[in-house]
Amino acid sequence: MVNGTTPASRQSAGSNEVQAVERTTCCVVGGGPGGAVLAFLLARKGIHVTLLEAHPDFDREFRGDTIHPSVMELMDELDLADRLLELRHTEIHNLTLQTAAGPFTPIDFSRLNTKFPYITMMPQTSFLEFITEEAKRHPNFRLKMGARVRELVEEDGVIRGVRYDRRDQDGSHSIHEVRALLTVGADGRGSRVRRLAGFEPIKTSPPMDVLWFRLPREPDDAEGTFGRIGRGQIAIRLDRFDHWQAGYVIPKGAYPELRAAGIETLRRSYAELMPDFADRMEHLKDWKQVSLLSVESSRCPKWYRPGLLLIGDAAHVMSPVGGVGINYAIQDAVVAANVLSGPLETSQKQLKDLDLSHLAEVQRRREWPTRIIQRLQALIQNRVLSAALASDRPFTPPALLRLLLRVPVLRDLPSRIVAFGIWPVHVRE
């Protein structure tokens, strides 16, 4: 099947006219880390792929900026690591919490056997622009920005593509259709594709929410990312080079009460844990500057249907514990490309449907690593973080945890899981 667009002024999608129909082999919905990496990997294998992203650009606030060692190793396998590291970034070599019992370091990447023993902190915008620029080197890749998917195209129970809405700069909007042998829903935690396909995720409700806001950066601020736990509060700050992204963790559902107490309470509470930032808290003037992230964790029992596959947060929303969501979305993309490139190439040549067993294989390989990590995250949230949030005493890590982390064979296990996930993934050539 060849990438191509034909005018379709006579086709209709409900009451709306479809302006053009494009044909491709794989239509990826969502240009986040999962969708962008999958589209790039398929394009470099010669598969015709169209990536649809709802936003007009990759610049947005609510994204993690972490690139874990496993992703750097994948980039290295693709010969992209050196160039990626030329982009502005910082490195986190360990995660140390300031606690009542002194500094506590549950994660230390420096002992791991990898070329990249650190988390690379890079604005996600830079990473996504980098990957899509690489994909554009392949003529069989198409990127449509500002393309918001509204409907699935379904025929006889098989998903044959999507219809998307495109808003132009003059404010007018038009409807387009992409027809594909495979549609991949990589459209994140609130996935419309997942909903339209009728998948119902199983929810686990971890006990926290996170408030996010920006704070200004001073010229002599030290670089890096910091976290502090104490007296029922958790505060973090992420280095965004030209500003700080501040996070303040609160018990689930506590937001209305905090809001009623006034913005001054948030300013004071954050400064208690980050005293060196006390003088710049005055920049936080209004609740309009604060966004609430409802922490959730869920997974779909089934990730595929004839003609459709879900990956990344669309298939499984990861808790922020350990910051593994990006890692997992990219690992899904790599496994999907490994499993599906060959069958898609055959289907592309012979114009025949993709066998369902290949889609099932992607879920089979990725489901258990996801389930295990979600169990571990829930354990940490329930036993450590919610206990810290419920206590008015300074935080002390559980004694058993401190003891286990002194045992040589066990001490690197948390670092290895955060760095690589449960099951390492490699690009198959």
Ligand SMILES: Cc1cc2nc3c(=O)[nH]c(=O)nc-3n(C[C@H](O)[C@H](O)[C@H](O)COP(=O)(O)OP(=O)(O)OC[C@H]3O[C@@H](n4cnc5c(N)ncnc54)[C@H](O)[C@@H]3O)c2cc1C
């Ligand atoms: C505040 C916050 C902080 C986080 N911090 C971290 C962190 O530090 N480390 C980490 O690993 N993870 C972090 N995460 C989680 C991480 O962002 C996700 O797990 C990861 O981005 C999932 O990647 P994805 O490609 O599956 O989906 P997303 O990154 O969510 O990408 C989905 C894309 O689909 C697009 N889209 C949505 N609907 C449509 C539509 N209808 N049509 C077309 N396009 C559509 C969206 O615009 C988006 O670009 C954080 C999440 C949040 C909210």
